Amino acid sequence: MLLASALGVFLSEPQWFTRWLAPLTDNGAPAIYDRDSLWRLALAHLLLVVEASAIGGGAAIAAAVIVTRASAADFLPIARSIANIAQTFPPVAVLALAVPALGFGAKPVLFSLTLYGLLPVFESTLAGLQRIPDATREAAFGMGMNAWQRLWQVELPLAGPVIFHGVRLALVINLGTATIGSTVAASSLGDVIIAGLQTSNTAFIVQGAIVIAALAVLIYEGLGLVALWRWPAR
Template sequence: MKIIRDPLAWLLALFVFLVFAMPYSAPLFSALFPQLPRPLYQQQSFWSLTLAHFWLVGVSSAIALLVGVGAGILVTRDAGREFRTLVGTIAAMGQTFPPVAVLAIAVPVMGFGQEPAIIALILYGVLPILQGTLAGLVSVPAGAVAVAQGMGMNGWQRLTKVELPLAAPVIIAGVRTSVIINIGTATIASTVGANTLGTPIIIGLSGFNTAYVIQGAVLVALAAIVVDRLFERLARVFSRHHREQ
């Protein structure tokens, strides 16, 4: 029998196991917290909460990716260089604005649910992606761009065939940071009615139920670790591809 030695595979297997095994862990949490009448969160399945959590993070991160990379490309072109400081300042303001404050402002306008949470996560996720895009594009050797120009490539071809491929490892690092931040930050979306892995945490905090908090926190932390390892693997692939070219 061949033993799998890939740490990522073990982490992913552990996460999936915990998601499906958590509903059967009542005896364990009853022993750990005998003073609690209901030590296991059972209002919703952990599988449905996991899917909702990743959907929320996926949608917000995809939009943040489009905005961050798009803005980064725009302000590194001749037509948009004068807006670089302004764009960076706006993105920084979005991240420094507390997500709870964004939710408090958005809920009266958009109502409870996923929409205000997505807005807050987008604002929080844009800055790392924008910074990674700017750093990656600026680090592209001028000689490589000059060679591409000498080969007759137009601006779009230079961007897609030379600049973005060379900048990809740094851009991925920014996306990695953004997504990991959003996995943790998405837990507060449960305060405005969105279903996430933060739901047991919020209910546990409001009801002084430490067992609920642990159940949600363990899954969120493990999800962040798994996704972080996935991005690390993706960065290695791009770095290897870059060295081979």
């Protein structure tokens, strides 16, 4: 709560923190980023992350569900390889390849972040579904449930905590990676950091990094509380 309050104050009234950031500037350079509203940049940053994580997370969960079915088990190595490649391929390189096709702005960033967030959700969904005991599935079958009913009413609820952890991790990863969006004209908190790099203004770099780090901590811990509420420890 204290961190959230401090972040809200900083985003609303960044000039109040000038005295602490001024020592990081040279030759009378501004200590506070004033080319755009920090609130607007933070919201744009979060929107990119949430959209990409929703698209990538949905695709990863669907892929993991498909390859854990007996009829598609042979595709598991291929799906895992694709997820691994998407994670290891540098996001900057993905942007460079996506811009000619999608243009500048948010679209290539969404594409890059979507790919980058596949692996944590895919692997967590896979782990959650594979650790369900066969006896549980057999019991559901014995109760007369069809394949879809077993998936929605038994398997996904039991795998829910593990899947949620993967989604939580993907959100935090994408939150940091989204800063590269500013290199292709997508509004984000990366604007602040890149402006600092371009003008050798350490104050800009520090304030951009602090806001992103604070958001990452708040989102990670906030989702942790949601997980405890939804799946309380027994």
